[in-house]
Amino acid sequence: MPQIIPIRDLKNTSEISAMCHSSNEPVFITKNGYGDMVVMSMETYEKxxxxxxxxxxxxxxxxxxxxxxxxxxxxxxxxxxxxxxx
Structure with a gap:
């Protein structure tokens, strides 16, 4: 299931890193309720x-x-x- 978080949560970098590594899926970042960015672990990206x-x-x-x-x-x-x- 995709994880979606607001951009203001990007300040919690270690939490986001843990989310990316634990799920092996990208984390979708929203800004003002709209999709803005995608963050994923290097392993997931390379795969x-x-x-x-x-x-x-x-x-x-x-x-x-x-x-x-x-x-x-x-x-x-x-x-x-x-x-x-x-």
Whole structure:
């Protein structure tokens, strides 16, 4: 469940840090009742960026497959051996 706190609570930095690390989810900060910022632990950020990167690469691979821009494993290995003179 997302945690939402008002911006005035940012003065409690150790509390907010504990919230971020205990839930592994972002904490949403509001200003005048509207969403303003998001705070999260470095671990959660890195995990989310990794997942985003994997999803992006999978989407690129699926697009390449649909365009026919791929080659079989045997052909790829053969080309690599020629390139590396193996």
């Amino acid at each position: 989310n960026m990794f997942v985003h990167d994997v999803e992006e690469k999978l989407a690129e691979a699926e697009e390449a497959i649909s365009k026919g821009e791929v080659r079989g494993a045997r052909k790829a290995l053969s080309d690599l051996r020629k390139q590396c003179e193996l």
